[in-house]
Amino acid sequence: VISEENLTVSSLESLASSVHHFFGRQDHFKLGTAMTVLLQQSDLLTGSAQKCAIIYLLYDMYRNEPITSNPFATVFAYLMLDKDQPSDIAVREKNLLPSLTSVEKHFLYQLIKGPPSKDLQKKTPTQIANAEIDANQVYDIDPFLEILRTRYVQTPLCNKSGISCVIADPDNEKSMTFDINEKSQVIESLLTGECSVVTKTFQPDFYCLIPPLLKCESELAFMIPDDEEREFEWDRTMCASNSIGLEVRRLIAKAFTGVLSSQEQQQVLSELDRNHKLVYHIGITPTKLPDLVENNPMVAIDVLLKLMQSNQISEYFSTLVNMNMSLHSMEVVNRLTSAVDLPPEFLQLYISNCISSCENTKDKYMQSRLVRLVCVFLQSLIRNKIINVQDLFIEVQAFCIEFSRIKEAAYLFRLLKSLDPNELEQRDKEAKDSEKENE
Numbered sequence: 203v204i205s206e207e208n209l210t211v212s213s214l215e216s217l218a219s220s221v222h223h224f225f226g227r228q229d230h231f232k233l234g235t236a237m238t239v240l241l242q243q244s245d246l247l248t249g250s251a252q253k254c255a256i257i258y259l260l261y262d263m264y265r266n267e268p269i270t271s272n273p274f275a276t277v278f279a280y281l282m283l284d285k286d287q288p289s290d291i292a293v294r295e296k297n298l299l300p301s302l303t304s305v306e307k308h309f310l311y312q313l314i315k316g317p318p319s320k321d322l323q324k325k326t327p328t329q330i331a332n333a334e335i336d337a338n339q340v341y342d343i344d345p346f347l348e349i350l351r352t353r354y355v356q357t358p359l360c361n362k363s364g365i366s367c368v369i370a371d372p373d374n375e376k377s378m379t380f381d382i383n384e385k386s387q388v389i390e391s392l393l394t395g396e397c398s399v400v401t402k403t404f405q406p407d408f409y410c411l412i413p414p415l416l417k418c419e420s421e422l423a424f425m426i427p428d429d430e431e432r433e434f435e436w437d438r439t440m441c442a443s444n445s446i447g448l449e450v451r452r453l454i455a456k457a458f459t460g461v462l463s464s465q466e467q468q469q470v471l472s473e474l475d476r477n478h479k480l481v482y483h484i485g486i487t488p489t490k491l492p493d494l495v496e497n498n499p500m501v502a503i504d505v506l507l508k509l510m511q512s513n514q515i516s517e518y519f520s521t522l523v524n525m526n527m528s529l530h531s532m533e534v535v536n537r538l539t540s541a542v543d544l545p546p547e548f549l550q551l552y553i554s555n556c557i558s559s560c561e562n563t564k565d566k567y568m569q570s571r572l573v574r575l576v577c578v579f580l581q582s583l584i585r586n587k588i589i590n591v592q593d594l595f596i597e598v599q600a601f602c603i604e605f606s607r608i609k610e611a612a613y614l615f616r617l618l619k620s621l622d623p624n625e626l627e628q629r630d631k632e633a634k635d636s637e638k639e640n641e
Contacts, residue, residue: 204259209251209327214318217255217327218262230263234274236393239368241277244300246385250331253300254309257281258327261313269314270349279350281310282343304337305330311341367402368392450474451484457501458493471504481508488517492525499530503537510542519545523552527559527572532579539588549589553580557601570608576601577610581617591621 203220212220225233237256240246247253257278264272272278280299302310309330312318322330392398450473453466462470474481486494486505495502506522509515525531535552538544556576563569580598583589591598595618602615 204252204255206248206251209255211326213326214255214258214262214323214330217259221259221263231273234260234263236398238274238277239366239392240389241281242299242366243368246389248385250303250306251327253302253306254330255327257306257310258313261316265317269316270346270353275346275350276354278310278314279343279347282307282314282341304335304339305333307341308335308339311343314343314346363406365404367404447480447483450480454484454486454494454501457498458490460497462498462501467498467501470501474504474508478508481505482512488514488521491518491521495522495525495534496528496530499533502530503534503541506534506538507541519548523548523555527556527576529575532556532575536579536582539583540586546590546593549583550593553589553594554597557597560601560605573605573608574610577608577614581610581614584617584621591618 203217203224208217221233237260241253241256260274260277261269261272264274269275269278277299281302284301312322450470453462453470456462456466457470486509491502494505506518509518512518522531522535535549539549556579560569560572560576563572584591599615599618602611602618605611606615
């Protein structure tokens with residue numbers, strides 16, 4: 203691409219097109235590094251046209267980005283500076299970079315100020331190298347250098363150090379006697395191969411010193427007992443098989459979304475009975491309780507009984523009260539009332555919610571079905587003396603009158619009427635005595 207013959211006939215645009223055709227974007231940095239090495243080893247280049255071509259290609263590979271974001275921006279900066287001009291922007295082997303002629307420097311300045319004009323890009327590198335430029339022209343690149351200085355301060359010191367593995371032959375006269383074929387062989391050996399020296403640098407090793415021990419007089423010293431006989435405390439549960447817990451957890455996760463088979467249900471209940479603490483490790487939460495109640499009420503009952511001592515039991519009760527009324531939710535509450543003493547306020551709130559659900563249901567068939575369920579549920583609670591009827595007497599009586607057309611509501615109403623005031627007071631007294639004993 204940058205052979206002398208090609209540079210006399212191909213424009214800058216053509217050279218850039220050739221590079222983009224043969225090299226993908228992922229190869230641009232490697233290609234730019236190789237061309238920078240050629241710039242440093244000036245004896246490998248045959249003339250000014252090749253330097254102009256390399257400078258343009260380094261610019262063109264990253265032309266869609268700001269010039270200061272170009273990874274070879276520091277190379278441009280040092281090419282613009284004179285050899286004796288100091289700078290605080292580092293670039294490896296800066297002294298190896300060649301001094302540019304006034305024509306080459308003017309061309310690079312046009313790229314830095316960019317974007318270059320269309321007319322400039324249509325010229326060949328040979329035409330640019332042969333142009334006439336005022337040698338005393340001054341170029342203002344201070345804004346460009348200031349941005350690079352800011353970036354240089356943030357660069358780690360280890361990245362600023364090192365030199366290239368390619369060192370120029372100090373005998374320039376001997377180098378100048380190489381013919382074109384010999385130079386091509388040297389370039390090929392330097393730039394090609396899987397372990398090309400172009401991609402390597404010679405950097406100082408980074409040593410991380412071992413910090414000294416902290417000497418602190420007030421620090422507690424670690425004491426090693428002199429007694430040679432020591433007993434180890436083993437955690438017997440460590441590395442033990444947890445396959446049973448994993449299987450129960452899998453079945454519980456399945457129980458949230460569907461009905462378990464009788465065998466699966468029995469397996470869950472058996473494992474929970476065998477290990478009462480297992481219930482805390484199988485993924486049960488208050489928000490998931492409604493799904494478990496609707497799909498597997500028997501499992502839900504057993505889980506709630508195991509969680510009675512949990513500090514979250516009030517949250518589970520609150521979730522149970524506020525979930526949609528159904529046969530399964532009533533079954534769960536009814537079984538719980540038979541097994542343990544539930545808080546009276548929980549039962550009263552649950553009954554009130556059930557009555558409200560019946561009253562707010564618009565579908566007559568569904569309303570009648572729910573009323574029957576509530577009436578049977580209340581009859582069971584009253585006969586088993588689980589609730590204090592006197593606390594809900596007015597609300598339940600109004601419920602029976604509203605749905606008196608339904609047979610179960612009429613039975614419940616008669617049951618309420620059959621309880622004389624003395625019996626109600628006796629039931630109330632027994633309920634209060636039971637609460638005091640529990641306290």
